[in-house]
Every structure is written in structure tokens, then in C-alpha cells.
Amino acid sequence: xxxxxxxxxxxxxxxxxxxxxxxxxxxxxxxxxxxxxxxxxxxxxxxxxxxxxxxxxxxxxxxxxxxxxxxxxxxxxxxxxxxxxxxxxxxxxxxxxxxxxxxxxxxxxxxxxxxxxxxxxxxxxxxxxxxxxxxxxxxxxxxxxxxxxxxxxxxxxxxxxxxxxxxxxxxxxxxxxxxxxxxxxxxxxxxxxxxxxxxxxxxxxxxxxxxxxxxxxxxxxxxxxxxxxxxxxxxxxxxxxxxxxxxxxxxxxxxxxxx
Numbered sequence: 657x658x659x660x661x662x663x664x665x666x667x668x669x670x671x672x673x674x675x676x677x678x679x680x681x682x683x684x685x686x687x688x689x690x691x692x693x694x695x696x697x698x699x700x701x702x703x704x705x706x707x708x709x710x711x712x713x714x715x716x717x718x719x720x721x722x723x724x725x726x727x728x729x730x731x732x733x734x735x736x737x738x739x740x741x742x743x744x745x746x747x748x749x750x751x752x753x754x755x756x757x758x759x760x761x762x763x764x765x766x767x768x769x770x771x772x773x774x775x776x777x778x779x780x781x782x783x784x785x786x787x788x789x790x791x792x793x794x795x796x797x798x799x800x801x802x803x804x805x806x807x808x809x810x811x812x813x814x815x816x817x818x819x820x821x822x823x824x825x826x827x828x829x830x831x832x833x834x835x836x837x838x839x840x841x842x843x844x845x846x847x848x849x850x851x852x853x854x855x856x857x858x859x860x861x862x863x864x865x866x867x868x869x870x871x872x873x874x875x876x877x878x879x880x881x882x883x884x885x886x887x888x889x890x891x892x893x894x895x896x897x898x899x900x901x902x903x904x905x906x907x908x909x910x911x912x913x914x915x
Contacts, residue, residue, distance in 0.1 A: 657772075660828060661684075661694040661695045662804060663668030663683060664683035664810055665698040665702070667697060667799050668680075668811055668812075668850065668871055669683065669702065671771050672752075672754075672797065675795065676755065676798060676799040677798060677799060678799060678805060678863060679798055679802055679803065680749045680804075680806060680807050681806075684806040684851055685806060686727070686804030686805060686807070686857060687728060688806050689806075689809070691751075691806060692805065692808075692809035693809055695809075696734070696735070696809055696813075697820075708737040710737060711738050711740075711741070711881055712880040712882055712883070713733050713734065713812050713865055713869065713876065713882055714734045714735075714736055714792060714815055714818070714883040714885075715731050715732070715885045716731060716732045716791060716808065716810075717730070717731045717885075718853075718854045718855040718861050718886060721852060722751070722789060726804060727804075727805065727807045728805045730864075731855060731865075732805065733868065733869070734812040734814070734815040735813075735815075736815070738815070740817050740818055741817070741820070742911050743795075743819070743908065745909050745910055746819065747911065748793060748817060748840065748911050748914060749914050753795060754796065755892075756773075756793050756799060756816060756837065756892070756893050756913075757793070757794050757891055757892050758792070758794075758891050758893050759886040759887075759888070759889075759890040759891070760794055760837045760847065760849065760886065760887050760903065761790045761791070761792050761821050761884055762851065762858045762906065763787070763789070763790035763881055763882070763883050764784045764787055764862055764882040765824070765881055765882075766783050766785070766876055766877070766879065766880045766881070767878060767879075768782075769783075769875060769876065770783050770866040770870065770877075771779075772866075772867075772870055772882065773867050773871045774867070775863060775870065776863070777859050777863050780859055780862050780863045780866055781827055781859060784827045784862075785826075786824040787824065787825045788823070788825075788909070789820075789821040789902070789903040789906040789907055789909045790818060790883055790901070790909060791818065791901045791910075792815070792816075792818045792883055792886070793817040793818065794814045794815060794816055794890060794912075795814065795816035796814045797811050797894060800812060802835070806853050806901050811813070817910045818881075818883055819910070820907050821906065821907055821909035822909075823906070823907040825844075825906060830892050830905050830906070832858045832859065832905075833850075833857050834850060834904075835903055835905050835906070836848070836850050836902050836904045837850060837901065837902070838902045839888060839900070839901045840900045840901075840902075841898070842897055842898055843898075845886040847890070847891050848888050849886070849888025849889070850887060850888075853886070853888060854884055854887055855884075855885060856904045858884040862884050865884075868895070887903070894904075894913065896913065896915045897910075899911055899912075
């Protein structure tokens with residue numbers, strides 16, 4: 657199938673302001689990895705030209721069940737820009753939100769570059785400066801979340817905003833495998849999970865990302881934020897909601913969605 661990456665990229669950009677669009681299957685085959693990342697790259701370059709600054713990456717599709725649902729056997733990644741971060745206990749604006757959902761994650765902040773495509777988990781761990789509890793607010797520019805693998809990748813990993821806990825820890829002594837996660841909406845438990853739900857271990861997701869980006873010649877750098885992937889099911893949110901995630905050993909992080 658012919659990939660019209662430029663046209664697909666433009667459609668996605670327009671959707672932020674004009675509303676969700678039909679799936680991109682007329683432009684990209686549902687499992688076309690290269691075509692989808694080409695669209696993402698066009699928009700990343702466009703947004704950088706508009707003054708947005710890349711501050712890290714997010715890993716998506718870290719749950720085997722979600723991969724199976726989309727017919728793929730690998731995670732995906734998206735770009736995090738500086739204007740996507742919301743302060744802990746801050747407010748998510750309604751502007752440009754289409755059909756948002758929230759998921760709890762573990763975030764890593766790197767203290768060194770990771771240029772090696774053969775990076776080991778030990779090398780990755782040594783490059784982690786801080787660990788934080790995080791909430792990713794995902795959103796899809798594809799109507800009704802009817803996404804294929806290519807749709808979500810082209811749409812910057814269905815990303816929107818993210819919140820990092822003010823409280824940070826070093827990796828030493830943390831158990832990111834068995835740590836539990838509780839995501840609450842308005843004080844009610846909405847999602848439960850654990851570190852092991854994220855590709856078997858959050859560091860596995862980070863290793864995959866570091867190796868993938870190094871291979872592409874866009875390695876992770878010192879200071880980058882890495883959202884390692886959901887620890888449990890994502891939850892739809894609506895204006896007026898207060899969302900809080902608590903992760904064992906990392907404390908909690910929260911935000912409010914503007915009424």
C-alpha cells in the first residue's frame with residue numbers, strides 16, 4: 657500500500673483542533689511500522705520547527721494483551737515535548753482534549769546518554785538518575801479509539817500530557833517488579849496493576865526503547881524523561897475529575913481535569 661506520510665501527518669495535526677478523524681488505513685497499512693514512524697517523524701520535526709522542545713520518550717503497548725489486540729509483537733514509542741508536562745497536583749486544560757484516558761506508569765529520568773544499540777539492563781539501570789511515579793494522559797486523534805498499530809504510532813503513541821511526582825527516588829533499593837499500583841478517580845479505585853505488567857519489568861521497556869532509538873540514530877540523552885508504559889488498564893476521564901496514582905515505593909502523583 658502506498659504510504660502518503662505527509663498527508664497522514666497533516667490530517668493528524670489538524671485533528672488536534674478540528675476533532676477526531678477516521679483511521680489512517682487509506683494512508684498506512686495497519687501494521688506498517690516504518691510508514692507509521694515516518695508520519696510521527698514528520699510531525700515531530702514540524703512541532704520542533706514551531707518551537708516545541710523534545711524532553712523524552714514514552715513507551716506504549718507494553719501489555720501483551722494490548723499487543724495481541726493490535727496484531728503486533730512489539731511495543732511502540734512516542735515523543736514527549738516540554739509543553740506536555742503538567743505539574744504534580746496541577747490542572748489538565750480541556751483545550752485540544754478529544755477522548756482522554758489516564759494510566760499510571762513509572763518514569764525514569766536519565767543522568768547519562770545511552771548511545772549503544774546493544775544496551776544491557778545493567779547499563780540502562782546505571783544511566784537512571786531518578787525514578788518517579790507518573791500519570792500519562794493519553795488521547796487519540798482517531799475517532800472512538802478505533803486504532804491499529806500504525807494509527808497509534810503515527811499519532812505520536814496516542815500521547816497527550818504527563819505528570820511526574822514531585823517525590824523522586826534513586827533506583828537503588830526499589831522493587832519495580834512486584835510494586836503495586838492503584839489509580840483513583842475522585843477517590844474511587846479505577847485501575848490496579850503492578851510493575852511486572854509493563855513488559856515483565858519497567859526496565860525491560862526502557863532497554864527496548866534505548867536500543868530501538870540508538871539503532872535509529874536518535875539515542876536517549878542525559879536529562880531525558882522515559883515513561884516506561886502502563887502498569888494497569890487505562891481509564892477514561894472527564895472534566896472535573898481528580899486523578900491520583902500511587903505506586904509502591906514511589907509515593908503518589910495527581911492532577912485535576914479542568915471543569
